[in-house]
Amino acid sequence: MECFHCLQPVPRGVNLSVEYKGSEKPVCCAGCQAVAETIIEHRLHAYYEHRDISQLQETPVLPDELNDLNLYDHPDLQKEFVRHEGDGTEVATLTIENITCGACGWLIERELMRLKGIHKAIVNVTSRRLQVSWSPEELKLSNILRALAGIGYKALPFQANEAEQQYARQRKSYIKRLGVAGIATMQVMMIAFGLYFGVVSDLSPDLQRFLWGVSLVFATPVILYSAQPF
Numbered sequence: 001m002e003c004f005h006c007l008q009p010v011p012r013g014v015n016l017s018v019e020y021k022g023s024e025k026p027v028c029c030a031g032c033q034a035v036a037e038t039i040i041e042h043r044l045h046a047y048y049e050h051r052d053i054s055q056l057q058e059t060p061v062l063p064d065e066l067n068d069l070n071l072y073d074h075p076d077l078q079k080e081f082v083r084h085e086g087d088g089t090e091v092a093t094l095t096i097e098n099i100t101c102g103a104c105g106w107l108i109e110r111e112l113m114r115l116k117g118i119h120k121a122i123v124n125v126t127s128r129r130l131q132v133s134w135s136p137e138e139l140k141l142s143n144i145l146r147a148l149a150g151i152g153y154k155a156l157p158f159q160a161n162e163a164e165q166q167y168a169r170q171r172k173s174y175i176k177r178l179g180v181a182g183i184a185t186m187q188v189m190m191i192a193f194g195l196y197f198g199v200v201s202d203l204s205p206d207l208q209r210f211l212w213g214v215s216l217v218f219a220t221p222v223i224l225y226s227a228q229p230f
């Protein structure tokens with residue numbers, strides 16, 4: 001027996017169901033039951049007829065996780081990924097982990113448009129992104145995330161992920177620059193030691209000029225490459 005909502009096998013001993021078109025359909029857990037009931041109650045059951053069942057759903061968000069969603073209302077966190085528009089609305093791009101097909105996109109857009117204060121909800125199924133805009137006086141971001149969780153989708157701020165990746169890339173490039181600076185500076189110093197101590201008198205002026213030239217060659221990448229971001 002498989003779960004009406006997530007299509008996973010219903011564990012033995014679990015005896016939960018939802019009513020769908022006049023008959024009882026088995027579900028695997030309280031999470032799937034809540035999600036299926038919300039979808040049916042909100043008259044979005046067309047989702048079940050149009051979804052791509054070759055793609056398995058992930059287990060929906062459990063109620064415990066929903067408490068943490070209030071964190072996303074904090075201004076410090078929001079300034080990373082929420083944009084304030086001139087007309088007073090706020091815009092955010094969210095990544096939704098478990099979008100599997102066009103019916104998911106349809107379901108998400110419909111469910112969000114039910115909320116008072118939502119201006120726009122556009123899902124890109126391929127990139128699993130949701131672009132959403134809302135009036136902050138009427139609605140909080142956590143309300144949006146909670147509505148998504150209610151129909152079984154887990155959303156994360158997209159910009160925060162992106163910023164993290166960018167930070168990692170930037171840090172790598174800094175380390176590379178520092179590495180070049182370290183190696184090249186060592187070469188310059190070794191040549192300088194040779195020029196200052198002992199050997200100077202033994203060197204012909206031509207060789208001295210050559211060594212100065214070499215140290216210039218090593219110093220140039222330090223200045224041009226490593227010092228570039230400073």
Ligand SMILES: [Zn+2]
Pocket residue numbers: 003004005006007008027028029032
């Ligand atoms: Zn299930």
Ligand SMILES: [Zn+2]
Pocket residue numbers: 051052099100101102103104105
């Ligand atoms: Zn789907």
